[in-house]
Amino acid sequence: MRPIAKHYQRYVALGDSSSEGLEDPDGQGRYRGWTNRLAEHIAAAQDEPLHYANLAIRGRRTRVIRESQLERACAMRPDLATVFSGTNDVIARRFDLAAVIADIELMQGTLRAGGATVLTLTLPDLSPVMPLARLVRSRILALNQGLRAVAERHGVLLVDLAAYPVASDPRLWSDDRLHANADGHARIAAALAAALGIPGIGGDWSRPLPRRPTPTWPQRVAAEVGWARRFLLPWAGRHVLGRSSGDGLEPKRPTLRPVHLPADRPDPAHS
Numbered sequence: 001m002r003p004i005a006k007h008y009q010r011y012v013a014l015g016d017s018s019s020e021g022l023e024d025p026d027g028q029g030r031y032r033g034w035t036n037r038l039a040e041h042i043a044a045a046q047d048e049p050l051h052y053a054n055l056a057i058r059g060r061r062t063r064v065i066r067e068s069q070l071e072r073a074c075a076m077r078p079d080l081a082t083v084f085s086g087t088n089d090v091i092a093r094r095f096d097l098a099a100v101i102a103d104i105e106l107m108q109g110t111l112r113a114g115g116a117t118v119l120t121l122t123l124p125d126l127s128p129v130m131p132l133a134r135l136v137r138s139r140i141l142a143l144n145q146g147l148r149a150v151a152e153r154h155g156v157l158l159v160d161l162a163a164y165p166v167a168s169d170p171r172l173w174s175d176d177r178l179h180a181n182a183d184g185h186a187r188i189a190a191a192l193a194a195a196l197g198i199p200g201i202g203g204d205w206s207r208p209l210p211r212r213p214t215p216t217w218p219q220r221v222a223a224e225v226g227w228a229r230r231f232l233l234p235w236a237g238r239h240v241l242g243r244s245s246g247d248g249l250e251p252k253r254p255t256l257r258p259v260h261l262p263a264d265r266p267d268p269a270h271s
Contacts, residue, residue, distance in 0.1 A: 008042055011080040011082075012054075014065055015065060015069075016061075016085055017246075018087065018180070021035060021036060022179045037185060042193070051259070054253040058249065060244075062088075063100075079115060081117070082192070087178070101147075104150055118154070119192050122159075122163075124168045171209055
């Protein structure tokens, strides 16, 4: 059963590059992302103003998110929060599932205890997007099982992206194969808005894309070589040196500010 829609005053997003909005440019040199899009869906559906903060920073693992973002988020007294992390944990050399789940549970439980409605997502299977993702598929499956259990224990609204094949369609992912593109971010935002019961949000976000011709073997090889050169090798180099893409960065929206709807905002029913 879908929950009855309610009005929100303070929305805070916690997480990594996905929540930051990478690969969904806003046209002004920054990133929009599903968190911004979700905030716009909510703001458009209610008369009261919505204030929104985004503490997410790319490259962050779950432990760092808990240590650097949770206290700041709680200080804002959110009545809505999104908590999404784990991608950087599952692609790391070492993966401690129990520790990751414990940190996620602490974040979600703390925010729920403070009165916030909390939203989260499972991680879709990226194998169709990035063949190398098969190496961490078992980690993703285990993490998703943990996320479902934590959400049930704390009354967290979980959008189970992993259950929808369209979430693994390469056409919803950017060239780096780790981040959703603009269409992908729009679908995630619509899925979360639907989970909140926002009026005007239908189920189009889960609609499969039209079938497309299967790439030829030479096309696949060329795509893999190009991706490895542009994205895999730089990523591996940073990790060998112990660096992160988020080093030295601050959150893009560290304080609560009113949400202003863009003039070109599409009809939410078709977002």
